[in-house]
Amino acid sequence: MLEIFHWIENLGYWGGLAFLFVYIVATIAFIPGSVLTLGGGAIFGVLWGSIYVFIGATLGAIAAFLIGRYFARDWIGKKIEGNQKFMAIDQAVAQSGFKIVLLTRLSPIFPFSLLNYVFGLTNVGLKDYAIASIGMLPATVMYVYIGSLAGDLARIGSDTPPLDPPLQWTMRIVGLVATIAVTIYVTRLANKAIAELNIK
Template identity: 65%
Template sequence: MKNMENKFFRINWQKSSQLFLPMLAIITVVIAILFHPESALAQTAAPTTSFNPQVILRNALQWIESLGTVGALAFIGLYIIATVAFLPGSILTLGAGVVFGVVWGSLYVFVGATLGATAAFLVGRYLARGWVANKIVNNQNFAAIDNAVGREGLKIVLLTRLSPIFPFNLLNYAFGVTGVSLKDYFIGSVGMIPGTIMYVYIGSLAGNLALIGTDSQPSHPTIQWAIRIIGFIATVAVTIYVTRIARKALAEEVKINDEV
């Protein structure tokens, strides 16, 4: 471990930053198409015998939207289930922006993700410890994180949440086999907030984009879109900045623990 090189942390940030905004723009347009009222993709999918998590989650979001005030509880429950079941939470996070807007969508996603992550953590610790250990036993990067967790549990959980370098669903289970306490793990979930807000914001923009040309279009779209775009750019900038700091701090923490 002492001589292990953590190549995972060595990223060309300049190149990544150049690609980041164009990729987000493409994602926003795609989501807008998916949720456009007149789009065939926005309608309930025809019954199919194949298992398609994306279609299932999208249809679930449409059902949740029809529930009104009860939809928030249904969404949180769905997010918990998706997190434990390894279903793609990104679809739900983006969809929350479309259905609930930025503020409430971010809140519901954070609550659902935190409770779901905690449930997965407990399953990994008490019910599926052997299975989880077999999944990560040959992952050198996680081995480095595991050593660091033994010394700075809360700090490492927080940094990995701020800088999502591992698959979210697997990481929840993986932390269950480490020495981190449930309290530190739960508190460390606040690190998900910047990324959550950013992706919910993307979903919200996509939802507003889908309203263009419909009766629900805002009366002063230019001003409102200018405000939304400025807010979006600021959110992305802050998220990238925080992620860079967290990734650097995590790499340094792992290096220190490798040398101990």
């Protein structure tokens, strides 16, 4: 994975597009996106890293959704056969598709990669599914933030001296703590809402 990150970093302006492509392929291939998200933060920083990761994850999720809906229904159906959690999701989606997709995006208790395909088997519309992907933002920003800090720390040991004064580092750490706190709070709210819908 480090080789891929170095390759992307050396592409200059094309690095963002290459990162998007890698993220989309990884999402379709069930490769956990956490490492890529951290890498996005290390390479592009918080702002652009969050943008690239969110776009890549959303496009990858839409691609997996369409594959699950039109090309791999039987295979996905067999993988989730008898799973009570996914059966409950299917029933809940029938009543409120957008809300369920949004809540499961906010909650880390559902496997992101498989869930993309599973939603393709439900009645949720593509538009609602795509818009509800905004639920990925809190966790995305948190992981990108962590990756950005890790990248900056790694550069401290390089020949190039760090550009950030202590005050800026303090602000970054405070920002990270605040981001983590917000993410945890939003996750708890989502988990509570999901529990009330009897999706366990």
